Amino acid sequence: MSNSHYQKTTKIIAIHGWLDNLNSLIPVAERLVNHHSNYEICLYDRAGHGFSSHIPKGFDYSNAHNLQDLRTIIQSLGWNKEKFSIIGHSYGAILGMSYAASYPEEVLCLVCIDSFPRIEASMENYCKIQGARIDNSLKHHKKPPRSHDTHLTSQAVLELIKITRSGITNEAAKLLMERLIRQDAGLS
Structure with missing residues (x-):
């Protein structure tokens, strides 16, 4: 096939919100693909959502863990070698903002739907909050299943x-x- 017939795809990863799943973004993805045949859209269920597995005992659903999962998916797709776009809904938008801030050289466009900015506490308060969060998570994982x-x-x-x-x-x-x-x- 000659280069004149090759149309480069626009790659988009769509990230659903907290307690949602990839189905919440299917209508958006379908509309985009119907209007732009060169769009390649990746939808996925974040850990513990939809059909994906829950995380192992002792881990939590922290922003860092979700960001690492997103990075793993993007690397698996090979999209980290070129620019791609992110569409995020609710918590997915926060995750998208975190990814774009961490890897700005990879992100062409960021679309945030129904989100709010993440506000970090002072470093002293942040450390106390993180410590309490980790201890609560470990305490939760020691409980017998309900x-x-x-x-x-x-x-x-x-x-x-x-x-x-x-x-x-x-x-x-x-x-x-x-x-x-x-x-x-x-x-x-």
Whole structure:
């Protein structure tokens, strides 16, 4: 194929928010790809969200851990060798800001949806907060696992999503639900 027929793709990684999953960004990704055939978009479930595994005991869902996961994904795709764009929603936008600040030479464009800036405390307070956070995380991981109600219906889960996410449509709630739950003997 000659160079005149080759169209370079615009690479975009989309990062979902806290307690969401990649399905929350599917409508955005579909619209972008439908209008720009050269867009290559990567959606992924962050650790402990959607169909991804939970992190091991003793670890926590810190910004540093999430940033390391994002870096690993970008390196696995080989995107760190060229400029790419980031779309982040809510906590995903905060993660995108952190990545862009850490690797500005890699990021072409950053789009933040429904986010707020991260505010760091003074170094003294930050260290106290981090120490308490680590100790709380370790204490939590020593507790025996809780039993969960396995008799939830799909409708009950859908209602729970709608209650906890003000203004969400039925269609959007169902899209999120696909990756928030898994079929078990007690789910109908």
